[in-house]
Amino acid sequence: MTYLTRRDALKATAASVTVSMAGCLARGSGQDLSSVEEWPPDRNASEIELWTWQRYWGDQAMGFKHAEDLEGFDRIVVPSFEQERRLRDGEAPDVVHLFSRQFANAMEEGLLQPLPTDVMPVWPPEVPLRGQELSFYGQDGDFYGYPQAPVAMSLAYHFDVLSEATDWSLLWDEAHEGRVSMPADPVLLGQIGALYTGQDPFDPEDPDAVREALLEQEPIVDNYWTHWFDAWTKFEQGELDVGVLPHPRMCLCSQDYTPIRYGNPGGRIYAQSTLAVPADAANPYLAAEFLNWSANLKVGTETGWFADEWDLYSDRPVSGEARETYRSVAADLGIEEA
Secondary structure, eight states: OOOOOHHHHHHGGGHHHHGGGTTTSOSSOSOOGGGOOSSSOOOOOOEEEEEESOHHHHHHHTHHHHHTTOSEEEEEEOOHHHHHHHHHTTOOOSBEEEOHHHHHHHHHTTOBOOOOTTTOTTOSOOSOOSSOOGGGGEETTEEOEEEEEEEEEEEEEETTTOSOOOOGGGGGOGGGTTOEEEEOOHHHHHHHHHHHTTSOTTSOSOHHHHHHHHHHHGGGEEEEESSHHHHHHHHHTTOOSEEEEEEESOOOGGGTTOOEEEOOOSOEEEEEEEEEOBTTOSOHHHHHHHHHHHTTSOOOOOTTOOGGGSOEEEOOOOOHHHHHHHHHHHHHTTOOOO
């Protein structure tokens, strides 16, 4: 699928001119974050493009436009696993907002650029990392991502239908046939299958059991969501009983009054929403300023957040065998590869 952003449309007519210069500069602006020695950098830019998985946080983050009197701020909602794929395909906004696993994959593949942490006022980050060291966000002495807020991949349930949810097996309960929602992200889907079968979600010993469990579950699943908000809306409309949803430690008033609670199923994937600057970003200096500003955007809440009591699996890349198994199962379920 081809995606065309506003920036793409505005710059399309200039493509024939800029292509002749491509050999002289990086595919971005030529600005190099590693060379920034003072703060703030001389950004020479007035618009920014942000990809975020969290639409409500993205709305709040648009306050940066007014704080810096920018001409434009494109907030585009893109699921984290699709951000990774689109970066790999050569697309590049100014800022991405990824879960830990996708961030680590992008960093390893050279799709991100190092941050000027020696001069960024907000470095090092203050957010609790739980199970991860700060070194997770770095490579060869440089840091490539800013962990912005923790998020758990949780078992969600409609509180008018259930009083609690303490086991992943609820997602396989035929009593909820047609009212179950699962993620379309092949790896996250496979990880939930691994947790259900009592295995390590990053390297299951019996991948066939994961496959069998997810294929067995398919008849009772209402949808495999790409955008978590689609499943959220179905809960709000009374169309779902249980599902898998990201549970961020964020105070987002737009999500109030939705009839969702999060259970404690005994093991959940625990990630950080991580802000990073793509290697080919057009405005990396402005992007770095946005990361610095975002760190002070207070969105944290402890309501319903008991991470110290949860059994957590810190999000990271899965083994090669697990990745292939999870992708294969998703293909068997008719889920388009992202």
